[in-house]
Amino acid sequence: MLKYIQTLVCVAVLAAVAVSCKSGDTDVRDAARENLENQAVQPVTTPQDPNVQAPAVPAGPTTTMTFAETTFDFGTVAEGEMVSHTYKFTNTGTETLVLSDAKGSCGCTVPKWPREPIAPGKSADITVEFNSKNKAGKRNQKVTITANTNPPQSFIYLTGEVTGDAAAQTPAITQ
Secondary structure, three states, X not given: OHHHHHHHHHHHHHHHHHHHHHHHHXXXXXXXXXXXXHOOOOOXXXXXXXXOOOOOOOOOOOEOEEEOOOEXXXXXXXXXXXXXXXXXXXXXXXXXXXXXXXXXXXXXXXXXXXXXOEOOOOEEEEEEEEEOOOOOEEEEEXXXXXXXXXXXXXXXXXXXXXXXXXXXXXXXXXX
């Protein structure tokens, strides 16, 4: 009888320990989950200087610019290919056109724009290069041009699709 009671007490103690450990794990899991939510890794951002503004619009009178096309569809290219397109624009206003900035939507889209003033009635080009490396899928790359126009910003776009590397998409079969 004593053996039976000792066995019963041991089973009860083990059951109590097992139940208390599981509830303890839940507390630990909840604490870890909360810690991850509160201290999740955030993307690195460079501190913004409140004195630094967006590209300055050139001072003086405003004018107008007209693009022959604002969107270029490059179709379908393989990942890693470079796409380049030249956008032609004309100063259609009565004042000299001054571009102060041209910026791609990401580092993969790089515009080359004229730094010299463009006289009324004259034309110039902006060449945009898009590096499709690691950019698989449908793309809509935007370039923002800042000038002495109203509104001060104009937009041109590169659109198309980048197909991924077939070798990277097909899993290797190993045995």
